[in-house]
Amino acid sequence: MLLKVHPDNPDPKRIRKIVECLNAGGIIIYPTDTVYAIGCSLLHQKAVEKVAQIKGIKLAKANFSLVCYDLSHLSEYCKPIQNATYKLMKKSLPGPFTYILDANNNVPKLFKSKKKTIGIRVPDNNIPRDIVNEMGNPLISTSVHDEDEILQYTTDPELIYEKYKNRVDLVIDGGFCKNVASTVVDCTEEVPEIIRQGVGEL
Numbered sequence: 001m002l003l004k005v006h007p008d009n010p011d012p013k014r015i016r017k018i019v020e021c022l023n024a025g026g027i028i029i030y031p032t033d034t035v036y037a038i039g040c041s042l043l044h045q046k047a048v049e050k051v052a053q054i055k056g057i058k059l060a061k062a063n064f065s066l067v068c069y070d071l072s073h074l075s076e077y078c079k080p081i082q083n084a085t086y087k088l089m090k091k092s093l094p095g096p097f098t099y100i101l102d103a104n105n106n107v108p109k110l111f112k113s114k115k116k117t118i119g120i121r122v123p124d125n126n127i128p129r130d131i132v133n134e135m136g137n138p139l140i141s142t143s144v145h146d147e148d149e150i151l152q153y154t155t156d157p158e159l160i161y162e163k164y165k166n167r168v169d170l171v172i173d174g175g176f177c178k179n180v181a182s183t184v185v186d187c188t189e190e191v192p193e194i195i196r197q198g199v200g201e202l
Helices: 012-025 043-057 070-078 084-093 106-113 125-133 156-164
Strands: 002-004 029-031 037-041 065-067 097-101 119-120 141-144 170-171 183-186 193-196
Touching: 002 012, 002 156, 012 029, 012 037, 012 125, 012 170, 029 125, 029 156, 037 043, 037 125, 043 106, 043 141, 043 170, 070 084, 070 106, 070 119, 125 141, 156 170
Parallel strands: 002 170, 029 170, 065 119, 097 183
Antiparallel strands: 029 037, 037 141, 065 141, 097 119, 183 193
């Protein structure tokens, strides 16, 4: 199903409909402040496994991120972070960044792996933030890649729907997205390091 949602003022009824789908173990494709992403509730192990299948990767090897409403969920999934890292995140989020942090013991259970790090995302887009806020827990998230060598990311929700309609439960049309992914910042060492330059400028 393709569901139109206004990116600036998402209709609460539609957000609730999306959350009902996620709470039932559904998989969605949704817009962010960078590219479209595939997501599911982290409380549904089967859904997390299915997202890995859609991406064609083993769950244990998946580098999925957690999409959060703000930084209040950090302690549930990450080891304590340095003050400087927290300040950096606070200053740049919501925004087009993925911060790689040291994961605590809750994370390996999610991914059935010995995962030591986790990516944290707080996109500057009201649709995913409202979804997470309504749901009460983060989304497991991974970018929608294109098969095209030149165009790495599809920006058109209708084309995404055509391609994925039989593989996911819901595609959210929040308008065209960017075709450049988030900037990935590794904060597991003393000094943060940009490991992928994307839309976000630090």
